[in-house]
Amino acid sequence: MKPRLKLLWLQGVTCNGNTHSFLNYPHLSYILETFEFLYHPLLPSTYTLEEISTCAHECDILVFEGAYDPRMERVGTSLERVVHHYGNHARYIIAAGSCASFGGMFKHSDPEHITGLGFDEKEPKGPFVKNSKLINLSGCPIHPEWMGYTLRMIADNKPISIDELHRPKELYSYLAHHGCTRNEYFEWKVDSDHFGTKEGCLFYKQGCRGPMTHASCNKILWNDVSSKTRAGSPCFGCTEPDFPRTNMFETKTNMSIPQDVPVGISKRSYLTMAGIAKSFHIPRLEKRLIDDNT
Amino acid sequence: MITRKWIERIEGEASVQFTFEHNKVSFATIAFPHFRGMEAILHARPAMDALVITPRVCGICGHSHLFAAVRAIESVYANSGFPLEISPKAEALRELTLSLELIQNHFKWLYLVIYPELSHLVQCPIADSFRLKGAYAASLATKVLAIFAGQWPHSSYMIPGGVTCDPTYVDTVRAMGLLDELIRWFEKELTGISLEEYLHLSSTKALSRLSGDMGDLDKMLRAANMHKQGFSYDRYCVLGEHGFSKPSKNINKRTTKVNAKQVTLENPYTVDEKTYAKNALYQNNPFETGPLARAIINGIPLIKHLHRSFRDSTYSRIMARSYEIALLLNHCKILLQSIRLDEPSFIEPHKKITSLSGEGVGIVEAPRGPLMHKVTLNKGIIDHYALITPTQWNLASGSPQTPGPAQKAMIGADSIEIATFTFRAFDVCSVCTTH
Amino acid sequence: MKSVPEKTANTKKEDRKTSIMQTALKLFSTEGFYTTTMPAIAQKLGMSVGNFYNYFSSKDQLAKELMLYISTVLGDKLREINMTDVSVKEKITMIVHMYFSIARERPELIEYFLRVFLSNREIFTKECTGMVCVSGFVTELMLFFDDGVQRGELKNQDFFSALGLFMGYLGGMVFLNGEEVLPHPLSEYETAIAENIYNALRKQ
Numbered sequence: 001m002k003p004r005l006k007l008l009w010l011q012g013v014t015c016n017g018n019t020h021s022f023l024n025y026p027h028l029s030y031i032l033e034t035f036e037f038l039y040h041p042l043l044p045s046t047y048t049l050e051e052i053s054t055c056a057h058e059c060d061i062l063v064f065e066g067a068y069d070p071r072m073e074r075v076g077t078s079l080e081r082v083v084h085h086y087g088n089h090a091r092y093i094i095a096a097g098s099c100a101s102f103g104g105m106f107k108h109s110d111p112e113h114i115t116g117l118g119f120d121e122k123e124p125k126g127p128f129v130k131n132s133k134l135i136n137l138s139g140c141p142i143h144p145e146w147m148g149y150t151l152r153m154i155a156d157n158k159p160i161s162i163d164e165l166h167r168p169k170e171l172y173s174y175l176a177h178h179g180c181t182r183n184e185y186f187e188w189k190v191d192s193d194h195f196g197t198k199e200g201c202l203f204y205k206q207g208c209r210g211p212m213t214h215a216s217c218n219k220i221l222w223n224d225v226s227s228k229t230r231a232g233s234p235c236f237g238c239t240e241p242d243f244p245r246t247n248m249f250e251t252k253t254n255m256s257i258p259q260d261v262p263v264g265i266s267k268r269s270y271l272t273m274a275g276i277a278k279s280f281h282i283p284r285l286e287k288r289l290i291d292d293n294t
Numbered sequence: 295m296i297t298r299k300w301i302e303r304i305e306g307e308a309s310v311q312f313t314f315e316h317n318k319v320s321f322a323t324i325a326f327p328h329f330r331g332m333e334a335i336l337h338a339r340p341a342m343d344a345l346v347i348t349p350r351v352c353g354i355c356g357h358s359h360l361f362a363a364v365r366a367i368e369s370v371y372a373n374s375g376f377p378l379e380i381s382p383k384a385e386a387l388r389e390l391t392l393s394l395e396l397i398q399n400h401f402k403w404l405y406l407v408i409y410p411e412l413s414h415l416v417q418c419p420i421a422d423s424f425r426l427k428g429a430y431a432a433s434l435a436t437k438v439l440a441i442f443a444g445q446w447p448h449s450s451y452m453i454p455g456g457v458t459c460d461p462t463y464v465d466t467v468r469a470m471g472l473l474d475e476l477i478r479w480f481e482k483e484l485t486g487i488s489l490e491e492y493l494h495l496s497s498t499k500a501l502s503r504l505s506g507d508m509g510d511l512d513k514m515l516r517a518a519n520m521h522k523q524g525f526s527y528d529r530y531c532v533l534g535e536h537g538f539s540k541p542s543k544n545i546n547k548r549t550t551k552v553n554a555k556q557v558t559l560e561n562p563y564t565v566d567e568k569t570y571a572k573n574a575l576y577q578n579n580p581f582e583t584g585p586l587a588r589a590i591i592n593g594i595p596l597i598k599h600l601h602r603s604f605r606d607s608t609y610s611r612i613m614a615r616s617y618e619i620a621l622l623l624n625h626c627k628i629l630l631q632s633i634r635l636d637e638p639s640f641i642e643p644h645k646k647i648t649s650l651s652g653e654g655v656g657i658v659e660a661p662r663g664p665l666m667h668k669v670t671l672n673k674g675i676i677d678h679y680a681l682i683t684p685t686q687w688n689l690a691s692g693s694p695q696t697p698g699p700a701q702k703a704m705i706g707a708d709s710i711e712i713a714t715f716t717f718r719a720f721d722v723c724s725v726c727t728t729h
Numbered sequence: 730m731k732s733v734p735e736k737t738a739n740t741k742k743e744d745r746k747t748s749i750m751q752t753a754l755k756l757f758s759t760e761g762f763y764t765t766t767m768p769a770i771a772q773k774l775g776m777s778v779g780n781f782y783n784y785f786s787s788k789d790q791l792a793k794e795l796m797l798y799i800s801t802v803l804g805d806k807l808r809e810i811n812m813t814d815v816s817v818k819e820k821i822t823m824i825v826h827m828y829f830s831i832a833r834e835r836p837e838l839i840e841y842f843l844r845v846f847l848s849n850r851e852i853f854t855k856e857c858t859g860m861v862c863v864s865g866f867v868t869e870l871m872l873f874f875d876d877g878v879q880r881g882e883l884k885n886q887d888f889f890s891a892l893g894l895f896m897g898y899l900g901g902m903v904f905l906n907g908e909e910v911l912p913h914p915l916s917e918y919e920t921a922i923a924e925n926i927y928n929a930l931r932k933q
């Protein structure tokens with residue numbers, strides 16, 4: 001048997017959501033066979049956190065969950081010291097979730113000091129700035145399959161190409177919008193009048209960030225079954241550096257014109273297309289999808 | 295002699311300082327060193343943002359936070375004279391997905407925390423893969439949850455007025471299929487008898503009929519003498535109103551009404567140590583919350599019977615939490631059958647949230663007990679937000695005169711190992727406790 | 730890729746179309762929309778009626794294309810203004826000036842818009858639903874409003890209330906001017922009108 005890669009899962013300022021999301025990964029036995037967890041908050045591990053904190057060990061992969069606060073202590077030891085020690089020796093540093101990637105939710109509890117591992121929102125900041133070992137798996141929480149992909153690519157010695165925010169391109173070149181069941185409503189500009197319907201697109205009123213968010217939620221479904229937009233909730237753009245924005249259930253408009261339009265499309269092109277699409281009334285899209293039981 | 299111990303693998307960590315007298319724990323304080331300032335993050339945001347922010351208080355019970363937040367906002371509506379109408383379908387879906395969150399929580403706690411610790415105590419090691427059973431069962435439960443909520447963790451699908459999803463019978467049929475699979479797995483792996491039979495057990499003796507992991511759990515707990523220790527106040531409190539549990543308190547075996555207004559907070563007691571968790575009390579008294587409390591108050595026959603012999607021992611506490619899985623699986627099954635999809639998912643509030651001012655309280659039963667969200671809105675903007683989590687009850691760090699329920703339960707333990715196990719039986723969650 | 734000669738042929742056809750539209754617009758504004766017939770336009774251009782129908786298969790189609798044409802002309806001008814790096818207030822002045830200049834130099838364009846397009850909606854219902862035929866112009870206006878709000882200069886309000894205020898005002902002035910009610914030439918009102926529009930739309 002090949003020696004297992006040593007993986008250390010540390011936590012900063014977090015809700016543990018990434019830990020729990022990853023526990024939904026369907027191939028955890030593969031993970032346990034391939035990686036030795038020096039420490040994980042829940043999975044069987046070789047050491048306790050206290051033992052890890054002595055910095056007497058080294059890991060191949062450092063997974064870090066939560067925002068980074070250099071002043072924080074875990075089990076009585078400086079997080080800064082522990083993170084530097086293990087990060088410097090590791091071959092890969094994986095930021096699990098948006099807090100570890102960009103500061104995320106918990107950055108807001110102290111915006112001045114708290115950051116991600118290599119970014120403070122979009123700006124380079126943190127203990128591993130411009131570090132080529134850093135892989136950001138943003139998302140609030142992380143998607144288990146995205147982590148599974150990354151770990152397996154590492155285990156198999158395959159290259160992972162990353163975008164300018166250090167996110168794997170294969171996961172984050174897609175937009176959350178790709179594959180949404182409401183795409184046709186988006187095309188023809190049929191809004192969802194209110195929440196709680198499977199018809200209509202959530203872009204115009206309900207604040208959907210799908211077309212502006214790099215994520216493959218509607219390609220690789222959540223929990224294997226669904227996604228926010230399929231369940232009628234707007235995408236909140238949780239994989240982007242500016243998450244969490246404010247007023248997340250409402251589309252920001254200027255004189256009824258959406259402030260943000262799909263990534264890489266000029267507002268002029270967008271409005272031209274939208275104006276034309278909107279002027280057609282398509283009865284099929286304006287009525288309920290299934291009319292017997294609704 | 296005072297010994298300090300870091301307790302890990304509890305959704306963060308706690309520092310417990312034990313005082314020993316005559317080789318037994320005579321007192322213990324509990325400190326939670328991390329603080330994230332959730333309430334401040336919520337301040338000055340539009341009310342609806344609470345539905346995105348508060349689930350992130352906790353990665354394991356975020357859905358309970360979502361439910362509490364939505365009830366809190368709905369209570370502001372009601373208090374301002376605009377009670378919202380929620381369709382039975384939306385109510386049922388909320389209750390279903392909440393129950394599923396409780397189920398996944400209990401599975402993880404059982405397999406990833408209790409079995410490993412217990413097997414260590416009774417020196418009967420378990421394989422790594424055994425622990426993965428908890429993750430597997432939990433992921434089946436969250437899969438069913440996600441069919442309606444879009445994802446788990448961190449869905450925001452409950453909104454004032456209902457839910458955002460609009461499922462078809464294809465979805466409910468799929469959910470039933472998965473739920474059946476989970477129930478069959480439960481019967482095979484945990485009980486060795488059918489769920490129905492299990493739910494009809496009413497005496498401790500009958501537990502010997504169990505094979506599976508529940509049978510082992512029962513035996514191991516007794517082998518570790520857990521039915522003879524871990525006693526606390528034997529005083530219980532449930533505050534959330536649900537199909538599976540009614541709000542009440544139970545003192546000296548008498549169940550009486552509760553009023554959430556009587557909940558108070560007290561500063562924690564620690565020695566030379568900073569903690570960020572305030573103690574939650576009812577009428578200034580500590581109460582135990584969570585599955586044992588729910589089972590006693592709702593009169594679940596098996597647990598009541600068990601309680602008669604073993605009171606609020608660690609054994610009763612652990613059995614009650616594990617048994618709740620069965621109760622909730624059954625509850626989910628009934629809910630799924632009952633949902634009528636021709637009802638609306640969402641009924642638009644007549645009053646705009648941006649014109650809403652006032653206070654509201656939302657309470658739900660989270661995996662570990664009552665979770666309260668209190669919000670004050672000013673024209674739809676959050677002026678003030680306060681959270682009281684279940685672990686603030688159970689893991690309160692009180693003075694030697696009035697220790698919290700877990701503190702009290704640890705008193706008398708022979709060793710730190712036993713005391714720590716007693717502590718974990720409360721299903722500790724550090725992130726919720728401090729938020 | 731299209732071959733070169735084909736392109737030239739296309740360009741020629743387009744040029745011819747444009748000259749037909751200009752003639753038609755003039756006739757509509759002097760003779761009236763309903764009284765001007767397709768043969769009359771052909772005759773004015775010295776074309777056979779048969780050939781004329783090669784360009785526009787019906788009067789409705791001509792009417793629609795005219796509107797598209799006007800919207801493009803106005804849209805292009807507005808686009809230039811949108812791309813200029815000046816304050817929102819200055820842009821409003823430029824738009825008012827642009828609109829009144831067109832009203833003066835090519836009154837048939839504005840007249841067609843006001844008298845034919847807005848007052849004979851039934852002609853346009855089939856192929857010109859909603860704002861399709863004016864989208865060139867409306868898109869630029871949207872971009873102008875959006876930019877104004879983003880810069881914090883204009884109040885965030887419903888698009889149509891702003892559109893009505895802006896275009897209704899300009900149209901009204903052109904109408905009064907056409908009816909010869911105004912004591913002064915239109916250009917003399919530009920500054921005051923731009924000021925009024927700005928005050929009405931700006932963020933308080």
Ligand code: SF4
Nearest residue numbers: 177180201202208210
């Ligand atoms: S709801 Fe969102 S993700 Fe879905 S089609 Fe509309 S914009 Fe795209």
Ligand code: SF4
Nearest residue numbers: 215217235236237238
């Ligand atoms: S849909 Fe949007 S908010 Fe939801 S998980 Fe994906 S990226 Fe995050």
